[in-house]
Amino acid sequence: MELRQIKLFVAVAEEGHFGRAAGRMFISQPALSQHIRRLERELGVQLFDRTSRQVRLTPAGEAFLQVARRMSLQLAEATMAARRADAGEVGTLALGVHVPAAAPVLSVLLRHWSRVRPAVGPRLTSGRTTDLVDLVRRGDLDVALVDGPVTDRTVNSTLVLEDQMVVVLPADHPLAAKRQVSIRELTDEHFVVVSRGCSASLHDRFIELCGVGGFSPDVAVEVEDADLVPLAVAAGLGIGLGARVAMATRVLPGVVCRPLDDPKAVIPLVAVSSRDGVAPQAEEFLRLIEDLRRCEQLELPRIVKGAEPAAEEIDLTDGAARPKPRLLQPAV
Helix, strand or coil: CCHHHHHHHHHHHHHCCHHHHHHHCCCCHHHHHHHHHHHHHHHCCCCEEECCCCEEECHHHHHHHHHHHHHHHHHHHHHHHHHHHHCCCCEEEEEEECHHHHHHHHHHHHHHHHHHCCCEEEEEEECCHHHHHHHHHHCCCCEEEEECCCCCCCEEEEEEEEEEEEEEEECCCHHHHCCCECHHHHCCCEEEEECCCCCHHHHHHHHHHHHHCCCCCEEEEEECCCCHHHHHHHCCCCEEEEEHHHHHCCCCCCEEEEEECCCCCEEEEEEEEECCCCCHHHHHHHHHHHHHHHCCCCCCCCCCCCCCCCCCCCCCCCCCCCCCCCCCCCCC
16 A cells, blocks of 8 residues: 555545546546555455445545545645754754853753754763764764864864853952963962863963973862852862852852953854754754844853952951852853
8 A cells, every 4th residue: 555545535535537637637537447446455355435436435435545644744844843853944953062051041042943943852971072973973962062172073163152260269269350361470389270171172271371381380280160160169179260150159268269361261162063964953053143143142251350359258278257259140
């Protein structure tokens, strides 16, 4: 049994006439009659009572018509669903997220995406940049939002925004009183650094800036998670460097963030996609990023103002009672 036979059967049943049904289906009447006879042989029943003037359904034909109409409707729905999925209008957007880098703008992107493509839900996967890029390369992710730059030539990389780097300091550190800190002022410090496996971009930029400052950094502690940087600084293990928003949203009592006074002290957030066979939903998500950037709707929240000292903190290291801290939070 073929789908075309079913469509031809429905046409004859609705028209009640082989000639009109043939014209409706753009087929010759003899060919139409052959299709119907073949269908009847396959089913083992007679579907029509034929006379010289009209064609009537038999009881078997009436029963078969109900099922045939449902099958025709389901076929039309399946065809439409396939075409919509091919156009990226339905399905799933497999999105990878390096949370420390992407968190500041992820909610903005997802909110706009849900308005543009409400039928294409995001499937979020978090992980390290290297792992997420590998998933994109393998086709397991459509797009990954990671800290850049990404130098892997097997994938495409689109800039989303750039975040300023900050120094994470104990609140009682002499440099905490400054509005901005130059890299040369950190020459004699002990550092808490993020491992290259966790964030190659942050690690490499840190080493590069120290080289520009004319010194090799004294690394006291290397951590596998950027969230551990302010914790290690609060414990007195050294000072740290990180992306502005990621560090400021994790501010701890006794810890402050100060911007680095260097135009190269930035960490780009990039959207990584495959070079081969990009899915329609991935293409549309990348276009959305470009549109939001053009409309300046992907700005980072104002957290650390370069023109004034940070808000008051509590220092828990000496046990002294201080005013309740104002935690620096992203603007809503």
